[in-house]
Amino acid sequence: xxxxxxxxxxxxxxxxxxxxxxxxxxxxxxxxxxxxxxxxxxxxxxxxxxxxxxxxxxxxxxxxxxxxxxxxxxxxxxxxxxxxxxxxxxxxxxxxxxxxxxxxxxxxxxxxxxxxxxxxxxxxxxxxxxxxxxxxxxxxxxxxxxxxxxxxxxxxxxxxxxxxxxxxxxxxxx
Numbered sequence: 001x002x003x004x005x006x007x008x009x010x011x012x013x014x015x016x017x018x019x020x021x022x023x024x025x026x027x028x029x030x031x032x033x034x035x036x037x038x039x040x041x042x043x044x045x046x047x048x049x050x051x052x053x054x055x056x057x058x059x060x061x062x063x064x065x066x067x068x069x070x071x072x073x074x075x076x077x078x079x080x081x082x083x084x085x086x087x088x089x090x091x092x093x094x095x096x097x098x099x100x101x102x103x104x105x106x107x108x109x110x111x112x113x114x115x116x117x118x119x120x121x122x123x124x125x126x127x128x129x130x131x132x133x134x135x136x137x138x139x140x141x142x143x144x145x146x147x148x149x150x151x152x153x154x155x156x157x158x159x160x161x162x163x164x165x166x167x168x169x170x171x172x173x174x
Contacts, residue, residue, distance in 0.1 A: 007095045008038050011077050018075035029060050033068045037078065043089040043110065083110050083138070100137045106146035 015034055019026050036053055046065060053060050069090065072078040081089045083103045102111040
């Protein structure tokens with residue numbers, strides 16, 4: 001069994017235990033959604049998840065998706081992010097390396113970048129009765145594309161103001 005199959009079995013077992021403990025039904029749709037999430041990497045929103053499940057010919061209602069995501073959030077198999085705007089993004093919680101999220105405050109684009117461990121072994125030992133499973137960091141700023149666009153806009157405005165000033169001087173001199 002390869003690493004991804006082991007991961008899928010682990011999260012499936014954990015989800016099964018959660019559903020049993022909380023007396024929820026164990027439906028094929030819930031496990032199909034879990035499997036689909038753990039088959040793909042990266043962030044997704046509910047529309048993307050819905051469309052990708054339709055693309056693989058799995059019919060599921062939006063209500064089932066939303067209800068299942070709530071269960072997956074509650075049992076810690078999915079992480080919810082609010083990077084800005086009104087759309088929540090999600091990603092699987094297991095099988096991800098610790099990483100940073102670089103978020104452009106201008107265009108809203110999100111990039112993931114691997115980080116070195118923020119917590120050293122000595123720091124982890126100081127945190128008693130707490131096991132760190134996963135963490136991520138949000139870094140907000142402006143991407144190079146938006147910075148360049150802003151510079152170009154400022155140059156254009158400066159050029160236009162300069163031309164208007166030159167035109168006013170020509171009128172006054174006449």
